[in-house]
Amino acid sequence: MIKMRNIRKLYNTGTVQFEALRGISLEIAGNEYIAIVGPSGSGKSTLMNLLGCLDKPTTGEYHLSDKLVNEMTSNELAEIRNKEVGFVFQAFNLLPYASAFENVELPLLFSGVPGKIRRRRVEALLKRVGLSDKMENKPTEMSGGEMQRTAIARALANNPQLILADEPTGNLDTKSGGGIIKIFDELHEAGHTVILITHDMNIANHCHRIIRLKDGLIDNGNGSGASQSDATSK
Amino acid sequence: MKISIVYNVFMRDFRKQRKRIILTLVAIMWGTMSIMLLLAFGEGLKQQLTKGSRGMGEGIVVVWGGQTSIPHAGFGKGRRINLHEEDIAYLRKSVPQMIHIAGEYIRWGVSIRYGNNILSERINGVYPEYREMRVMYPQFGGRMINQNDMDQKRRVAFIGDKLKDRLFGAEDPVGKMFYIQDLPFTVVGVLKHKIQTNSYQGMDEDVIVIPATTFVTIFGDPYLDNLVYQLHPEDDSKAVEKNVYAAMGAKYKFHPDDEQALGLWDTVEGEKMEHQFLLGIQIFLGIIGALTLLIAAVGVANIMYVSVKERTREIGIKMAIGARRIYIIAQFLMEALGITFLGGFFGILITYIITEIFKRIEIQSEIFNFMGKPTVSLDIGLIVALILGFMGFISGIFPAMRAASVNPVEALRYE
Numbered sequence: 001m002i003k004m005r006n007i008r009k010l011y012n013t014g015t016v017q018f019e020a021l022r023g024i025s026l027e028i029a030g031n032e033y034i035a036i037v038g039p040s041g042s043g044k045s046t047l048m049n050l051l052g053c054l055d056k057p058t059t060g061e062y063h064l065s066d067k068l069v070n071e072m073t074s075n076e077l078a079e080i081r082n083k084e085v086g087f088v089f090q091a092f093n094l095l096p097y098a099s100a101f102e103n104v105e106l107p108l109l110f111s112g113v114p115g116k117i118r119r120r121r122v123e124a125l126l127k128r129v130g131l132s133d134k135m136e137n138k139p140t141e142m143s144g145g146e147m148q149r150t151a152i153a154r155a156l157a158n159n160p161q162l163i164l165a166d167e168p169t170g171n172l173d174t175k176s177g178g179g180i181i182k183i184f185d186e187l188h189e190a191g192h193t194v195i196l197i198t199h200d201m202n203i204a205n206h207c208h209r210i211i212r213l214k215d216g217l218i219d220n221g222n223g224s225g226a227s228q229s230d231a232t233s234k
Numbered sequence: 235m236k237i238s239i240v241y242n243v244f245m246r247d248f249r250k251q252r253k254r255i256i257l258t259l260v261a262i263m264w265g266t267m268s269i270m271l272l273l274a275f276g277e278g279l280k281q282q283l284t285k286g287s288r289g290m291g292e293g294i295v296v297v298w299g300g301q302t303s304i305p306h307a308g309f310g311k312g313r314r315i316n317l318h319e320e321d322i323a324y325l326r327k328s329v330p331q332m333i334h335i336a337g338e339y340i341r342w343g344v345s346i347r348y349g350n351n352i353l354s355e356r357i358n359g360v361y362p363e364y365r366e367m368r369v370m371y372p373q374f375g376g377r378m379i380n381q382n383d384m385d386q387k388r389r390v391a392f393i394g395d396k397l398k399d400r401l402f403g404a405e406d407p408v409g410k411m412f413y414i415q416d417l418p419f420t421v422v423g424v425l426k427h428k429i430q431t432n433s434y435q436g437m438d439e440d441v442i443v444i445p446a447t448t449f450v451t452i453f454g455d456p457y458l459d460n461l462v463y464q465l466h467p468e469d470d471s472k473a474v475e476k477n478v479y480a481a482m483g484a485k486y487k488f489h490p491d492d493e494q495a496l497g498l499w500d501t502v503e504g505e506k507m508e509h510q511f512l513l514g515i516q517i518f519l520g521i522i523g524a525l526t527l528l529i530a531a532v533g534v535a536n537i538m539y540v541s542v543k544e545r546t547r548e549i550g551i552k553m554a555i556g557a558r559r560i561y562i563i564a565q566f567l568m569e570a571l572g573i574t575f576l577g578g579f580f581g582i583l584i585t586y587i588i589t590e591i592f593k594r595i596e597i598q599s600e601i602f603n604f605m606g607k608p609t610v611s612l613d614i615g616l617i618v619a620l621i622l623g624f625m626g627f628i629s630g631i632f633p634a635m636r637a638a639s640v641n642p643v644e645a646l647r648y649e
Contacts, residue, residue, distance in 0.1 A: 054554060054642050075558050082556020093551045093646060107555045154555065 001161070001193060002028035002051065007060035009046050020046040022216035024060070030161065033188040034195045035204035038213035044197045045166060047213065051195065052085045052164045053077045065161070082111050086155030090167035092147040094139045100126060100150045101135040107157040125153040129183060145176030152183055163187055165196045169203065181206065255569075258537045259577040262622075265530030266581025267588075269523025270618050274589055274608035276516040282429070282606025283512060287505055289430030289438075291368040293333070295471065296434050296499040297461040297478065303494040307487040315486050315495050316457040322361075325463070328481035331474050335463040336361035339449045340435055346442065348401050348412040355397065356435070357414060357442050359449020367464045369428055370438060376408045376423025383422075383445040390448075391419045396439035398424045417452065419444065434460075434499060471502035524621055531574070531625035538570050538633035549637050550645025559638040566637050570630025571623070578622040586610055 009021040020043045028034060036044050049055040050062060053069055056077075062069040064080065072080070081087070094103045104125055108118045126132055129149040139147050148168060155163060165184065169177030181203055188194045196207065204210050212219040302313045319337060326335050339359035346353050364370050365378040370392065372378050378392050391414070398407055407421040430437055449455070463478075465471055475498060476490070483490040542549070549562055589608045 049643050052554075054646075075560075078553065078556050078558040081554060087554050089646070093547075093554070095548060095551065106552070110552075110556045110558075110561065158556075 001030045001065055002026070003061070003063040004050075005061040007047075007050065007057045007062060009043075009050065009055070010058040020216055021050070021057070024213075024216075024218055026211065026218065028193065028195070030193055031188070031191055032193050032195075033184075033208040034193075034211060035207040035209070036195065036197045036211045036213060037199070037201070037204050038219070041215075042213040043216040044213055048164055048166050048195070048197055051162075052087055053080045054087075082107055083158045084160050084162060086152075086157075086160040086163045088148070088151050088155050088163070088165040088168050090170040092139070092144075092151050092171070094147060094150060094154075096139050099136050099138055100131060100142070100146075100153075103139075103150055104154045104157055107154060111158055121157065122153075125156055126150075128156075129153045143176070144172045145179055148172060148176070148180050149183065152180070156187075161193055163192050163194045165194070167197055167199065169198070169200065254537060254541070255573055258534050258573050259580070261530040261533045262527075262574055262577025263581040263584070265527035266578045266618060266622065267585050268526040269520065269621065270582060270585040270610065270614065271588065271608060272519040272523040273516065273614045273617070274585065274610045275605070276512075276519040277609045277611060277614060278606035280512040280516060280606075281609060282604065283431065283508065284505075285606075286429045286431035286604075287501070287508060289369060289428045290432045290434075290501065291462075291464065293465040293467045293469070293471075293505075294367065294501045295463050295465065295475070296501075297463070298459065298497040299457065300494050300497045302488045302492055304489040304492040306483075306489040306492065309487060313488070315482075315488060317459075317461055318457060321458070321461060321482070321485070324485060325461070325478065325481060329463075329474060329477045331465055331469055331477075332463045333465065334363040334367045335461065336363040336367065337446060337458040338364075338460040338462060339446055339453070339455050340459040341449075341453055341455075344415055344442075346401065346412060346414050347416075348407075348410075351401055353401060355442055356440065357444060357449070358435075359446040359453075359455075360443050361446055364443070364462075367462060368438065370443065371426040371428075372423030373426050375406070376421075378423055379443060379445050384447050387447045387451050388445060389417060389419045390422045390444065392423045392425070392443040393421060394425045394437070394439040394441045395427050396437075397442060414442070414444070415452070432501060432504075465502055467502060467505065469502065471500050475500060520617070527621060527625060530577075531629045534570055534573055534626070535629035535633060537573075538566060538630055539636070541569070542566065542633045542637040545637075546640055546645045546648040549640050550642045550648065553640070553642035554646060562638040562640075563631075563634040566634035567627070567630040570633070571626040574622050574626030574629070578619070582615065582618065 004024055004026050007021055007024040008019065011018045011020060024043075024047060036047060038044050046055075050057055053064070053072075056070060056072075060070075065084065067080075069077070069080075095106070098106075101122055104122045105118055108121060113121070123132070123135070126135055129152055131146060131149055131153065134142060134146055134150075137146075139150070142150065148171075152168075163184070168184070169180050172180065184194050184196065185206075194207075196203065198204050297317070299315045299317050302309065302311050302315065305311050317337070322335055322337050326332060338361075340356065342356050343354050344357045346355050360379065362378065362380050362384060370378055372392065373395070376392075379390065382388070383390050391412075393401070393407065401407070401412065402410070407424060409420065411418050411420055413419070425438060425441070428438070430439070465474060478498070479492075479496065480490045482488075482496060483492070486495070488495040552562065589610050592607045
């Protein structure tokens, strides 16, 4: 499903040049459950942004479901972000003035789903994450765990195959965090490909595969960096 | 399908920005009112001045005898040229563009009397064509000089409305007798009030008009004081003028290029120039109004830029979940246009109300007699709507494009 060949990402901020990824190659099949780990500055978030088509690699090839992402227009990338990828962020990134319902509805608005169908879908999604009674609540009226569950519901709005989560439990207590990971487990069991970034080795070990990053390269333990990650399968 | 997406997202975002949007609305409303009122006053002025300049008559040219300045046909220069009755028929035949032509006799300082009221006034001996040519319409219950009066050399008079007040006071003068140089004359009509800004021997409201034939009988003037002819406003009055000089030059043996041989006042040309001048004033007022509105539009742009900056993170979120650049642009553009048109609508509405109030108030003032009352026309409304659309677009498109060029990764990190 995902193929990356020698991906490099260079950030150029005028005076400073920073190479966040220095040659990543990997393959991810459908329905995998993957954790990306690594120290701060290793390139995890950059990799996640590239996987989710929020950004394009500087060099290298990225194939998503056999489509070459490098050469896509911004509209095509937006389409992928809307329909094929679901993002969950550490900071939740909900619209603060919109209700849970309206937040979850947003991707459906952008894909042009008609009103009645939108309504049914949003209600089903919020029910799935256990927030049927919080539909009209704004983020300020919800706990951290509820906000993250809303964000997950939003990520699932157009039923994407790929779910990407960047430190989804980073701002949550242990109990809420556990609830969130449980939802990801269920999503994986339902057939989605789930990729998480995490600092928490418990969560990492919970996943089926770990990709370790270090200094912009995959760290497979022997320092070479270019080959596949080690497979710690369950 | 795309429009409904933009509309839905717009309506949701509007709720959050209410206060800010309302303040900007007020600024646009104020700018719109400014431009509309300025244009409306300009239009009122134009209409009033046009009415005023036509008070003397539309397309009028006045001709009087002069002195030759070019020796011609054996005559030296300095020869006096006098106008005769027969020139009327002659010019009517020679210059077919004339709608009307008539002659005029004038005498100043004539003693007139009604009861104990003695005045010294101007008397005009005119032709019946003056009714149409010089806009001398009678008030209800009276009439202007007619052909019968001319043929029978009747001692009848048509008087100006101001003169009527001075001579007859509050009395209705029609049918009453008064004395011109001790000769009894009957008043047949009083001039209907008109606004007149041009004149060549005094305002018509002060005039006493008697049949030209009667005038000659009483005063014995051998020459006409003026010939007055009327053209269509679109006619080339300069070409007609040339023809008049040519025809009169042929008759009176002066050089057709001798401009001093005849005196001529062309109100057609004057009206064209006045029209240009008024157009210039209207454009000037319009520009001032547009500049005021521009300031308000700058306010809108300012608000939009601030809005884009504040909503950077939100733009990033929307892009992350699949919003295309065009939706982001359309959202901000729609906001700018929405604010502009909504504010503009209220501005136009208030302007309309103000002009309607002016219409209904009877303000007796020299200023309003001159300036007229502010007049809103469909043209003005359309111009203002177009300007609003342009301003709204300009003030929205740049912030909107700025919003859409945001890098979603950076935007999501924005605090």
